[in-house]
Structure formats: C-alpha cells, structure tokens
Amino acid sequence: xxxxxxxxxxxxxxxxxxxxxxxxxxxxxxxxxxxxxxxxxxxxxxxxxxxxxxxxxxxxxxxxxxxxxxxxxxxxxxxxxxxxxxxxxxxxxxxxxxxxxxxxxxxxxxxxxxxxxxxxxxxxxxxxxxxxxxxxxxxxxxxxxxxxxxxxxxxxxxxxxxxxxxxxxxxxxxxxxxxxxxxxxxxxxxxxxxxxxxxxxxxxxxxxxxxxxxxxxxxxxxxxxxxxxxxx
Amino acid sequence: xxxxxxxxxxxxxxxxxxxxxxxxxxxxxxxxxxxxxxxxxxxxxxxxxxxxxxxxxxxxxxxxxxxxxxxxxxxxxxxxxxxxxxxxxxxxxxxxxxxxxxxxxxxxxxxxxxxxxxxxxx
Ligand code: FES
Numbered sequence: 184x185x186x187x188x189x190x191x192x193x194x195x196x197x198x199x200x201x202x203x204x205x206x207x208x209x210x211x212x213x214x215x216x217x218x219x220x221x222x223x224x225x226x227x228x229x230x231x232x233x234x235x236x237x238x239x240x241x242x243x244x245x246x247x248x249x250x251x252x253x254x255x256x257x258x259x260x261x262x263x264x265x266x267x268x269x270x271x272x273x274x275x276x277x278x279x280x281x282x283x284x285x286x287x288x289x290x291x292x293x294x295x296x297x298x299x300x301x302x303x304x305x306x307x308x309x310x311x312x313x314x315x316x317x318x319x320x321x322x323x324x325x326x327x328x329x330x331x332x333x334x335x336x337x338x339x340x341x342x343x344x345x346x347x348x349x350x351x352x353x354x355x356x357x358x359x360x361x362x363x364x365x366x367x368x369x370x371x372x373x374x375x376x377x378x379x380x381x382x383x384x385x386x387x388x389x390x391x392x393x394x395x396x397x398x399x400x401x402x403x404x405x406x407x408x409x410x411x412x413x414x415x
Numbered sequence: 416x417x418x419x420x421x422x423x424x425x426x427x428x429x430x431x432x433x434x435x436x437x438x439x440x441x442x443x444x445x446x447x448x449x450x451x452x453x454x455x456x457x458x459x460x461x462x463x464x465x466x467x468x469x470x471x472x473x474x475x476x477x478x479x480x481x482x483x484x485x486x487x488x489x490x491x492x493x494x495x496x497x498x499x500x501x502x503x504x505x506x507x508x509x510x511x512x513x514x515x516x517x518x519x520x521x522x523x524x525x526x527x528x529x530x531x532x533x534x535x536x537x
Contacts, residue, residue, distance in 0.1 A: 251419035274417065336418065338427070385494050387423025387504060400423075401501040404494065 212262035233282040243330030253392040273335035296355035301366035333389035349389040433480035
C-alpha cells in the first residue's frame with residue numbers, strides 16, 4: 184500500500200528552522216514505520232537521518248512522535264497509522280538532525296538516581312535470595328529500555344527540562360523496591376528534591392507512551408507515597 | 416497541537432485552565448471588595464455591574480470552572496492516595512465528566528432562566 188510520510192526535517196548546519204518534507208513509500212500494512220523510513224532513506228533520500236539498531240523494540244533507539252504520539256518506529260505497524268503518517272522527533276531534547284535528538288541530558292537524569300544495586304553487606308557465598316512476592320514489587324519497572332518515550336511525552340518536562348522525568352523515576356523505582364538494595368532512602372531523597380517526583384502532575388502521557396507497557400505513572404505514585412511514608 | 420494525549424492530558428489541561436480562571440476571578444473579587452474603601456458610591460456601582468446579564472454568563476462560566484476543578488481534584492486525590500487509583504484514572508475521568516454534567520446542566524438552567532425571562536420582558 185502507498186503511504187504518505189510527512190517528516191519534520193532539520194539540519195542545524197544549513198536550516199534556520201525545522202520544516203516538513205513529504206515522501207511516499209510503498210509498504211505492506213504489516214510492515215513497521217521503520218520499514219517505511221528505510222524505504223525512503225535507501226531508495227529516495229539518503230540524507231534523511233533517524234536512529235535504529237535492533238529493530239525489535241529492545242534497544243530503544245527509534246522513539247519518535249508518530250502522528251503526534253511517542254512510539255517506537257520498529258514497533259508501530261503501518262496499518263495502525265496509515266495512510267498519512269507524520270513523523271517528528273521526540274520533544275524536549277535538542278534536535279541533532281531530523282528525527283535524532285541529543286539524549287545526553289536524558290542519561291544524566293538516569294545516572295542521577297543511582298540505577299544500580301547498592302549493597303554494602305559482605306559478599307555472600309550464594310545468591311542474595313528474594314521471595315517471589317518481593318520480586319514482584321518491582322517487576323514492572325525492570326522492563327525499561329531507556330527509549331525516552333515517557334520523559335519526552337511529559338508536558339511538565341517540555342516546560343522544565345530540569346525535571347528528572349518519568350524514565351529516571353522508573354529506574355529508581357526498580358531499585359528502591361528491591362529488597363536486596365540498601366540505597367532506597369538515598370534515592371528517595373534525590374526524588375524528594377525540587378526537580379524530583381513531585382513535579383509529576385499525573386498526566387499519564389508517559390503511561391500511554393511506554394512501548395513496554397510499563398505503568399509509569401503508577402511507579403511514580405509508588406515513589407511519592409514511599410517518600411511520604413518515609414517522612415512521616 | 417504538538418502532542419496527542421488522552422484523557423489524563425485533557426483532564427490536566429482543563430484542570431489548569433479552570434484553576435487559573437478561578438484565581439483570576441479571586442483577584443477581581445478582591446479588587447471589587449476593596450472598592451468599599453472609597454465609599455459606597457463606587458462599590459455599589461461595581462456590584463450593580465455584577466447583576467447584569469453579561470456578568471451572569473461569566474458567573475456560569477465561573478461555576479463550571481469551579482465545579483470541574485473540584486471534581487477533578489477529587490479524582491487526583493484518589494490517584495495520589497489510593498494505590499489502585501492510577502489503574503482506573505480513565506473511568507474516574509468519565510465519572511468526573513458525568514457528575515459535572517449532572518450538576519452543571521440544572522445549575523446553569525437555574526442561573527440562566529431569570530435573565531432570559533427578564534430579557535424577554537417577563
Ligand atoms: S530499533 Fe531498537 S527499539 Fe526500535
């Protein structure tokens with residue numbers, strides 16, 4: 184089937200402002216948006232820039248705004264969005280070129296929450312055991328692929344890029360509620376700061392945007408309640 | 416429109432707008448109440464303005480803003496304080512809208528009918 188692609192293009196070296204450019208691509212309804220992008224870049228316009236790597240929804244490279252909502256190009260089927268497909272870069276981070284944004288700030292936010300296991304106990308000779316119930320507490324937030332779909336869907340983040348953002352809070356949640364971890368209190372303090380979890384206004388764009396179906400807002404609310412019960 | 420959000424985003428946008436509208440009214444209201452300091456002449460003039468039909472329309476709008484802000488505020492509190500709240504935020508939103516209409520439509524009718532009647536010379 185023939186689809187019309189309207190792609191927001193920007194080359195910081197030559198363009199003053201981003202502008203839309205139209206393409207057409209002949210693709211199957213069961214193809215992904217990524218296939219349509221490849222059809223354009225490989226056969227029509229080699230200057231079109233976008234990121235992708237795994238093409239299977241695992242590496243998190245190709246988050247973009249597809250028809251005005253954040254989606255992974257490799258997980259969105261043509262038939263879900265055809266025949267007119269508008270593609271724009273995710274919002275809030277500086278555009279490097281076309282659909283590619285600079286995610287340096289995103290990974291800074293991520294590093295801020297200590298996204299690794301902290302446990303100062305002497306190294307055990309066997310695994311650190313955990314009950315299935317305790318494991319279940321943070322199961323949802325282990326699924327994050329750091330694609331930035333959630334953070335860049337958040338109006339609070341667009342208005343204030345200092346906000347730590349849903350993705351970093353999800354990554355913090357994964358360790359805060361891990362019974363083997365010992366730095367939960369420290370992470371809660373970080374998220375209790377001015378640019379932390381309280382900036383969230385429960386808009387739910389992040390939950391709708393997550394390609395891994397993580398209940399992002401739920402995780403943020405868990406964190407807010409944990410901060411509260413810690414302070415009380 | 417830069418982003419197509421769903422119920423949660425629209426609830427937030429409407430909540431913000433309603434909140435700002437109510438806040439602006441509070442400012443106006445503080446100003447008009449302060450007019451009493453310059454004597455009854457000015458104060459009465461202003462209050463008379465309030466009883467006109469144009470202002471009644473404004474009051475209906477104000478009632479809508481207050482009502483939505485209050486109802487959605489309860490929705491937000493449920494989402495904030497009850498663990499299951501995030502899972503039912505969409506049904507909650509529709510509940511807010513339904514309650515809003517149930518209260519607002521009769522309310523607006525009651526507020527509007529006297530002016531309509533007086534304008535028709537009743
Ligand atoms: S290309 Fe890896 S997530 Fe889409």
